[in-house]
Amino acid sequence: MASMGRVLVVDDEAVVCAGIGRALVRNGYEVDTALEASLALEKVQTTRYDVLLVDIMMPRMNGLALLERLREKQRGARALVITGLGAASHAIEAFRVGAFDFITKPFTTDELLSATMRAATSAAERCALERPSPPAGTYLLGTHSWVRHVERNLVTVGVHHCFQQTAGRFVSVDLPNEGDELVQGELCARVRVQPGAVYTVWNPVSGRVVEANLNLMQDPTLANADPYGEGWLVRLFDDAFEEESRLLGPPS
16 A cells, blocks of 8 residues: 655654554554654654654643754644644644644544645645745635634634645535634634545634625535635634734735
8 A cells, every 4th residue: 555644743652652653554654753852853854754743742842842843854744733622822833833733632533634634645745835825915824724804803714725725625614603702723614525534724813703604605615716715714803803913924
């Protein structure tokens, strides 16, 4: 069987590291593991990786600092960051230092495999090496989602073009309801794609849902065809946009 890609797993808990490694190997990935940052830095000197899977909470050098060092060595590798549930601030910072996506503990094998599969695609490699080119005035949460200011306290949120390219053809989108309160760095929507994987779209800003894109629910492929236009996800009332937008990628 052809390799699905080469992955470096970095976690100071030996049991966790081994468990992730076994799950990935069973599904066709070549896997190396490192229990500390210094060993991970040694491995990237001699081996090219498609995916770097890094735990944030580690001694001596945390995962975010390590991620910056690893990406200096292998710019094209896509980093998946492991963080604790509800650690939205960690997620935002992870995207700021170049993470491709993040996985929250406790995670299932399906969640691990879905994130790794998306990160290991050739489309993900292109996104890691190319500068994004969204419309003017668009702020980015990594290569995951985007937000644009519409008018006073009203913003529009959608999926980054790299997200839809690496996920595949959307077959359903689960959107929040009008009146729901969303938090920056937490769940905005869930997307099901062919052949059945489910992905989470992380929210770029906090706010109350004013409108969900019902057209997208009728035709999910709008997000594939026009991610910055007709394929938008939700519109939010956001009275903290000026502050929160400083944590995102600069507007194009």
